Every structure is written in C-alpha cells, then in structure tokens.
Amino acid sequence: MMKVLVTVKEVATVEDEFEIEGTAIDERYLGADLNEWDDYAIEEAVQIAEAIGEDEVDVVTVTIGPEDCEQTIRQALAKGADRAIRVWDDTLEDADLLDVGAKTAILEAVVEDEDPDLVLSGVQSGDDSFMATGVSLADAVDFQWAAVVNSLDLDVEGDTASVRRELEGGVEELTDVSLPAVLTIQTGINEPRYASLRGIRMAQRKELTVQRLADLGLDSSVVEGDLRLTGMSVPESESDATVFAGGPEETASELAAILREKGVGQ
Amino acid sequence: MTDVLAIADHRRGELRDVSYELVSAGRDLADATGGDLHLAVISGTVDAFAEKLNREGVDVVHTVDYGEEFNHDVYTQAIVQLCDEVSPQFLLAPNSVNGLDYAPAVANRLDLPLVTDTVDLEVDGDTLVATREMYGGKVETTVELTGERAAVTIRGAEWPGASGTGEATIEAFDATIDEDAIGSSVTGFEEVAGGDVDIGDADVLVSVGRGIEEEENLELIHELADALGATVSSSRPIVDAGWLPKNRQVGQSGKVVTPDVYIAIGISGAVQHVAGMKGSDTIVAINTDPNAPIMDIADYAIHDDLFDVVPALIGEFQ
Numbered sequence: 178m179m180k181v182l183v184t185v186k187e188v189a190t191v192e193d194e195f196e197i198e199g200t201a202i203d204e205r206y207l208g209a210d211l212n213e214w215d216d217y218a219i220e221e222a223v224q225i226a227e228a229i230g231e232d233e234v235d236v237v238t239v240t241i242g243p244e245d246c247e248q249t250i251r252q253a254l255a256k257g258a259d260r261a262i263r264v265w266d267d268t269l270e271d272a273d274l275l276d277v278g279a280k281t282a283i284l285e286a287v288v289e290d291e292d293p294d295l296v297l298s299g300v301q302s303g304d305d306s307f308m309a310t311g312v313s314l315a316d317a318v319d320f321q322w323a324a325v326v327n328s329l330d331l332d333v334e335g336d337t338a339s340v341r342r343e344l345e346g347g348v349e350e351l352t353d354v355s356l357p358a359v360l361t362i363q364t365g366i367n368e369p370r371y372a373s374l375r376g377i378r379m380a381q382r383k384e385l386t387v388q389r390l391a392d393l394g395l396d397s398s399v400v401e402g403d404l405r406l407t408g409m410s411v412p413e414s415e416s417d418a419t420v421f422a423g424g425p426e427e428t429a430s431e432l433a434a435i436l437r438e439k440g441v442g443q
Numbered sequence: 444m445t446d447v448l449a450i451a452d453h454r455r456g457e458l459r460d461v462s463y464e465l466v467s468a469g470r471d472l473a474d475a476t477g478g479d480l481h482l483a484v485i486s487g488t489v490d491a492f493a494e495k496l497n498r499e500g501v502d503v504v505h506t507v508d509y510g511e512e513f514n515h516d517v518y519t520q521a522i523v524q525l526c527d528e529v530s531p532q533f534l535l536a537p538n539s540v541n542g543l544d545y546a547p548a549v550a551n552r553l554d555l556p557l558v559t560d561t562v563d564l565e566v567d568g569d570t571l572v573a574t575r576e577m578y579g580g581k582v583e584t585t586v587e588l589t590g591e592r593a594a595v596t597i598r599g600a601e602w603p604g605a606s607g608t609g610e611a612t613i614e615a616f617d618a619t620i621d622e623d624a625i626g627s628s629v630t631g632f633e634e635v636a637g638g639d640v641d642i643g644d645a646d647v648l649v650s651v652g653r654g655i656e657e658e659e660n661l662e663l664i665h666e667l668a669d670a671l672g673a674t675v676s677s678s679r680p681i682v683d684a685g686w687l688p689k690n691r692q693v694g695q696s697g698k699v700v701t702p703d704v705y706i707a708i709g710i711s712g713a714v715q716h717v718a719g720m721k722g723s724d725t726i727v728a729i730n731t732d733p734n735a736p737i738m739d740i741a742d743y744a745i746h747d748d749l750f751d752v753v754p755a756l757i758g759e760f761q
Binding site: 406433 | 551579581631632692747758
C-alpha cells in the first residue's frame with residue numbers, strides 16, 4: 178500500500194476594501210478558503226491514486242488549524258482524499274505566528290506517525306506565503322525533495338518521481354527525485370476537480386482525526402520561535418496614473434483617444 | 444559572529460541579476476553589524492563567476508567547484524559547511540525557485556529562523572527587522588527576528604544591483620560533498636514558451652487576468668485585440684486554467700515583455716506578473732479595484748467593470 182500525505186491549509190482571504198487592527202486584518206474583512214496551491218496538490222494525489230488503483234493508494238491530508246477549518250478539510254475529502262488529520266490545541270490557538278520552524282516540527286511528527294511514501298504540499302500559502310515549509314519538512318524527516326513542481330510522473334517500482342521544476346523565465350528543469358520525497362506543487366500542474374455531490378456525501382463519513390501537540394509527542398516549545406510579527410500596513414500607493422472617471426462610454430472614449438495618439442488601432 | 448554570507452544565483456552558465464542585488468542587501472547588513480560580507484558561488488564556472496561577483500563592498504568570495512548545474516543537495520551541504528567556517532550572523536539567499544529549493548533545508552539543518560521573500564531589511568540593535576508582504580501584496584508586514592542568527596531570502600529587483608569593482612579575496616572552499624546523500628539529479632532543461640506566437644515581439648498587448656471570470660468571456664478580449672491590431676497575452680491564472688497556452692503568459696515564470704502599449708484587463712498585478720511587464724512604455728489598467736497593485740505602475744487607469752468598459756472600447760475602434 179502506497180501512502181500519499183498532502184498538506185492542506187485553510188487560508189484567510191481579504192476583501193478589496195479592508196481595515197487593519199493592530200498587526201492583523203480586521204476579522205470583518207476576512208474570509209476563508211482552501212489554499213489554491215493545496216487544491217492542486219490534492220488533485221495530484223487523487224490522480225496518483227486513480228492511476229495506480231484506489232485500493233492501493235491511501236491519500237491522507239494533514240492540516241494545522243482550528244475546528245472552523247473542517248469545512249475546508251471536508252472539501253479535500255470530497256475531492257477524493259481518504260482521511261484527514263487536523264492538528265490543533267490551545268497552545269497553537271494562542272500563538273500569533275506559526276513560522277516555518279514550528280510548522281516543520283508539527284508536520285515532522287505527523288510524517289513520523291504516518292510514514293508516507295510521498296508528501297505533496299503547495300508551493301506557498303496565499304496568506305503568509307513563506308514558500309518554505311515543504312522543503313524544510315523534507316530535510317527534517319530526511320526525505321528527498323523538489324520545489325516548485327509543475328509536472329509529476331511517478332515510477333513506483335523504481336521508487337522515483339520524475340518532475341519538472343518551473344524555473345523563472347519559461348524554463349523548466351527536468352529532475353529525477355528518489356522516494357520517499359516531498360514535492361511542492363505549483364498551480365497549473367493539473368485541473369483541480371470540483372467535488373461531486375456523491376463525493377461531498379461520502380466526505381461526511383470519512384475519518385477526520387484531531388491531534389493535540391501532546392498526542393504528537395510535542396510541547397509548547399515548538400511555537401516559541403524567534404520570529405515576531407510586529408507591524409502591518411497597507412503599502413503606500415505609488416500610483417501616478419491618469420484615472421479616467423465617468424461611465425464606461427466616457428472612460429472608453431478618453432482611453433481610445435490616448436491609444437490613437439500612441440498609434441494603436443490605426 | 445557579525446559577518447554576512449550571501450549565496451549567488453546562477454543558471455546555465457549565467458549569474459542571475461539577484462546575485463548582484465544580494466551584494467547590495469548583504470553590504471547594508473554587514474555595515475549595520477560591523478562585519479564582513481562573504482559571498483559564495485557554488486557549481487559551474489566558479490572562478491569566472493567570482494571575478495564578476497567581485498563588486499564594491501564584497502570582502503570575500505568563496506568558490507565551491509563541484510558540478511555544473513544547481514543541485515540542492517550539493518548547495519545544502521556546501522552552505523552548511525561554509526556557515527561552519529564563516530559563522531555568519533545572517534545568511535542571505537535569493538527568493539528564487541532555486542533559492543527556495545535549498546534555503547529552507549539549510550535553515551532547518553542549522554536550526555536558523557527563516558524569513559522569506561523580504562523586500563526590506565534593517566538591523567535595530569540585536570534585532571533584524573524584515574519587511575515582507577502578505578495576502579498577495581495587499582499588506583506589508585514587519586517581522587522581527589530576535590535570535591543571534593537568521594536565514595533570509597530576498598525578493599528580486601527590490602535592491603539595486605551592486606556595481607564597481609571590489610577588492611575581495613577569492614578563496615576556493617574545499618567542501619566535502621557526500622554523494623550518497625544526493626537524492627535528485629537534473630536530466631535536462633526545456634524552454635516552454637515556444638509555439639505560434641511570440642508575445643515578446645508585439646507592439647501592443649491586450650493582457651487578460653482572473654477578472655475575466657469564465658473561459659467564454661475571453662472572446663471579448665480577442666475581439667478587442669482584433670479591433671486594436673494587438674496580440675493577446677495573460678497573467679498566470681488564465682494559463683493555469685488552460686484557457687490560453689503557456690506561450691501567452693507574462694511574468695516571472697512566463698515571458699518578460701516590453702511592448703509600446705500594455706493593456707492589463709482584470710489583472711490585479713501580483714509581483715510575479717509585474718516583473719514580466721513593468722518595462723512596457725505605456726501601461727493601461729482596467730480593473731474594478733482602485734487599490735490593485737497594477738495601479739502603482741499604470742500610466743492610465745479605469746476603475747470600472749471590464750465587462751462594461753471593454754465593449755465600449757471595442758465600439759470606439761469599429
């Protein structure tokens with residue numbers, strides 16, 4: 178039986194207009210969603226299970242987050258993950274910033290419990306965007322790894338993942354990685370499915386285990402990092418754009434005049 | 444332990460610009476701590492790279508002559524050993540795809556706190572104050588690191604590239620690379636932006652982003668491009684969704700374009716996108732959100748619904 182562990186985060190989303198309260202965005206302007214990158218990681222894991230045989234691959238998700246995020250976890254289960262682990266307790270609730278080191282320590286304990294062959298994590302989260310947890314975790318659990326993967330071809334017999342890493346400037350690096358490995362998954366690697374009604378119904382019955390730090394053999398020292406969030410502000414707009422105001426006919430006509438001046442559409 | 448060690452970035456025989464930006468960021472930090480700025484360049488033609496990296500403000504360049512191309516296991520092992528030798532207070536790496544493939548591993552192995560994608564760094568007494576964005580650039584945060592040492596990655600194009608010629612000593616560093624611990628191998632590279640159209644050649648680009656909402660709405664963008672005699676390009680989400688081919692993508696992982704006129708429609712202007720089009724002569728933004736980052740670099744803007752403005756604009760040119 179092969180096991181794929183997918184790290185899943187519920188991220189905070191912010192409305193276009195918002196206010197800051199201290200070092201956080203005022204809750205009134207926050208929403209919650211499945212992290213976009215993790216959606217692709219879940220899809221990749223489910224596609225692996227479908228390709229190899231769903232009875233031969235166990236897809237497990239792990240989330241660090243409060244009870245509120247179970248709806249997001251159920252989304253992953255509805256899309257085809259087999260079961261879920263959620264790590265949370267009062268210590269985590271009271272921490273104002275979980276840095277890469279803290280997330281690594283928690284996920285390391287989960288990987289040691291679960292012993293997966295492959296870990297898929299999103300390249301980054303849409304809210305704090307550290308882009309580092311997957312690779313840090315790989316090193317902590319002594320797995321191989323590859324960051325920013327946009328194509329994955331698994332050779333289970335050969336214990337190898339052939340991946341493409343998306344470098345800057347439209348260049349892809351083709352790399353073979355030995356298993357077990359952590360791969361950080363880039364958007365666009367696949368087309369994440371929508372959960373079917375049947376999937377949503379089945380997700381309600383799938384196992385979702387909650388673990389406290391103590392259950393994982395950890396204590397509160399994991400959240401005592403050297404990083405502190407001390408300020409948050411809206412970046413000052415540097416815009417010196419000429420803004421056309423008025424209805425669409427008016428603004429379009431003004432823009433058209435400028436474009437013609439630049440020789441566009443002549 | 445007041446020194447700074449910065450790791451140069453190179454690919455396929457070329458040093459990347461961020462390497463020189465690391466020199467600037469590193470020099471500022473070393474001035475604040477009163478230490479030296481060490482650079483390391485690992486793999487490839489290290490001696491030629493070291494000559495180029497010897498810019499004003501660099502004290503030492505360490506060369507690790509092992510292999511040709513980037514391999515994160517080689518980098519991780521070499522940097523861990525260099526940190527042992529140099530004992531830097533701050534380890535600086537680029538926030539590039541390759542930087543993110545080794546910096547978190549190095550930080551984990553050395554038990555260093557890690558702060559990524561920084562856009563500004565200051566030293567205040569014993570504290571490193573890093574500025575970085577959250578929520579896709581909607582807010583800027585300050586993060587304080589109070590430990591004795593830290594690992595930091597810097598965002599490209601935020602610091603000026605260092606210039607001039609320095610007086611650095613160039614030292615070959617004899618890293619011991621455990622080949623059994625190398626678990627990945629690069630088998631090749633591929634350029635993905637080929638195909639029917641080179642958006643890099645276009646004088647006028649009509650570029651579309653997430654604001655278009657549905658694939659069928661793209662017809663509107665094609666109509667506008669036809670009316671203007673322009674070429675259609677896009678931001679990442681449109682290509683991720685499979686609505687346009689990869690060769691139409693503008694940005695860090697797509698193409699860098701510098702047309703005469705760039706019309707951004709329903710594009711918020713994430714930093715990865717802006718990196719690919721900020722050199723355009725004239726930038727027009729059509730977006731409902733007046734606070735979208737694209738407005739910072741726009742020359743002309745309409746803060747309105749693209750589904751109202753674009754049909755009106757097509758009408759103007761028919």
